Amino acid sequence: MQAICRALLCATCLGLSLPLTPVRAHDYWVMPATFNPADPGLLPASFAYGHAYFVDEGIPDLTRFRTFLIQPDGREVPLPVARISAERAHLLAPLTIPGTYVLGAGSTQPEYWSNTPQGFRPGRPGEVPEATSTAAFVKSTKTLLTLGEPTDTWGQVLGLEIELVPLADPTRLAPGDRLPVQVLWRGEPAAATVVALHQGLAEGDRDGAQQTASDAEGRAEFRLDRAGPWLIVARLDRAAPPSSGLTRENYRAYLLLEVTATGGDDA
Numbered sequence: 001m002q003a004i005c006r007a008l009l010c011a012t013c014l015g016l017s018l019p020l021t022p023v024r025a026h027d028y029w030v031m032p033a034t035f036n037p038a039d040p041g042l043l044p045a046s047f048a049y050g051h052a053y054f055v056d057e058g059i060p061d062l063t064r065f066r067t068f069l070i071q072p073d074g075r076e077v078p079l080p081v082a083r084i085s086a087e088r089a090h091l092l093a094p095l096t097i098p099g100t101y102v103l104g105a106g107s108t109q110p111e112y113w114s115n116t117p118q119g120f121r122p123g124r125p126g127e128v129p130e131a132t133s134t135a136a137f138v139k140s141t142k143t144l145l146t147l148g149e150p151t152d153t154w155g156q157v158l159g160l161e162i163e164l165v166p167l168a169d170p171t172r173l174a175p176g177d178r179l180p181v182q183v184l185w186r187g188e189p190a191a192a193t194v195v196a197l198h199q200g201l202a203e204g205d206r207d208g209a210q211q212t213a214s215d216a217e218g219r220a221e222f223r224l225d226r227a228g229p230w231l232i233v234a235r236l237d238r239a240a241p242p243s244s245g246l247t248r249e250n251y252r253a254y255l256l257l258e259v260t261a262t263g264g265d266d267a
Helices: 002-013
Strands: 027-032 041-050 067-069 076-078 079-082 091-093 099-107 111-116 119-122 134-145 164-166 179-184 193-198 210-213 219-224 228-239 248-259
Touching: 027 099, 027 228, 076 179, 091 099, 111 219, 134 164, 164 228, 164 248, 179 193, 179 228, 179 248, 193 219, 210 219
Parallel strands: 134 248
Antiparallel strands: 027 041, 041 091, 067 076, 067 099, 079 091, 099 134, 111 119, 111 134, 164 179, 179 219, 193 210, 193 228, 228 248
C-alpha cells in the first residue's frame, strides 16, 4: 500500500496520469536492467505494458497490483515503486545473496471493462451506460534473474490467481533448448492458450510467435530458438458465473526470462 501511495503521489507531482484507456490487449512485464547481475546491490527494473516486445508504452494501474521480489531463500519481500515516468513504473530490487530471484506483480483486484456502442469503457454494467457486455481482467507477471550460481527458486509456486511455472531449470537456456511450463489457475492445472514471444517481435506477428494449448495437466512446451528475452504468456478466457453480472473472465499470466548465446551468464 505504501508503494502504491508513493507511486500515485509521484504521478501527481510529475503531472502524469495513470492509464484510462483499455489495456486488456497489452502484454505486461517487469523488465530488469540485466538478467544476470554481477554484484549484489539495488537492481533497477521497470513495470510496464506494451504491444511490441519489449517496448514500454504505459504504466499498469498500480492501485490494482502489488509488486514483489522472491529471494533465493524463497522469502517474499515488497518491491516498492521508486518513481514513475510516462512509459513505466521504476522499481529497485535489493539483491543481497547469490541465487535466482523472481521479480513479480500480481492483480490485487480485477479490472472491469464494458463494451458499449461507443467502444470499451472502464467499469461494471451498472456503472457504464449502454453496456452490452462486461469482462473482468486478472493478471500476474514473473521475471527470472540470477546473481551468481542459480537456485531452484525459479520453480517456486507463488499462489497467484493465475501463474506460469517452469518445469525445468530456465536459468541456463541456450538457443534451441526446450522449456516446459505449467499453467496454474487458483493453484490447479489449467487448460489455456500459451504463447512464446521473443524480443523484437512486432504486434500481430503470428508467424514469429509460437502458440500452443496446455494439456489437461496445464503443461506446454516451447523451443526457444534465439538469444534474448522471451515472454511466455498464458491466456485463460472463460464465461463468468451468472451471479457475477459479468459476461467473461480473462486471466493472463506472464513469465519473462532470458536465453543467452551460450546458456551461461551474460554479464
